[in-house]
Amino acid sequence: MHGGVLAGWLMVALCAVSGAYCLLRTRTGTPQERRTARSEALMGFGMAAMALPAAVLTPPEWAWAVYGVVFGAAALRALRWARRGGHHLHHLVGSLAMVYMAVAMAPGVAGAGGHAGHGAAGGGGMGGAGGLPLLTGVLLVYYALYVLRSAGHLIPAGTAVAGFAGGSAEGVVRGGGGGGPGGPTGGGTALTAACRLTMGLAMFAMLLTL
16 A cells, blocks of 8 residues: 555545445345445445545544544444354454554554554555554454455356356356355345455555554
8 A cells, every 4th residue: 555645545436435335235135234234334434534645634633533433333333243143243353453543543652653654544655553563464364364255255166167168157147146255144246245355455455554
């Protein structure tokens, strides 16, 4: 994420579009699916706001406390449902990661690096943020594995074999069916899986700058 303001705007756009799509998903599905979609929409919009380039908007000092409170509440909500497993555990990790990044980038923790950190999340250079290397590393490993798993769900098993054998490409059209990350908890369509993959990549990129 040291590619300048353009990279920051790209992340803002991807996260905002993902959040908007998740918001649309809250209108349909089972109560559990709508609950999952609301959590993902909050995460998408939260990451989009955090990724805004500092050259465009320097957040006030209290903004980081707001991030911490909002995503702390989201973590408590996810913890309530985490006993059911599935995607709720991922929401819990994601919410806690957002709280961690908000604390790491707060001026009181990182000093002048707090605003520099915000700039890096938006593509400028977050090397001064006050993250803990061990915790950051654990989260990076988690999101790297999550991204790989999400990408795997977007590649239907046996597609290449079917192509060589002259079989049907129906699996490609269906995008892997219900194999989206989190299984049946979150809708399972290929577009939903792609949305989660995008947010996982964005989180990984933001953590890299800590």
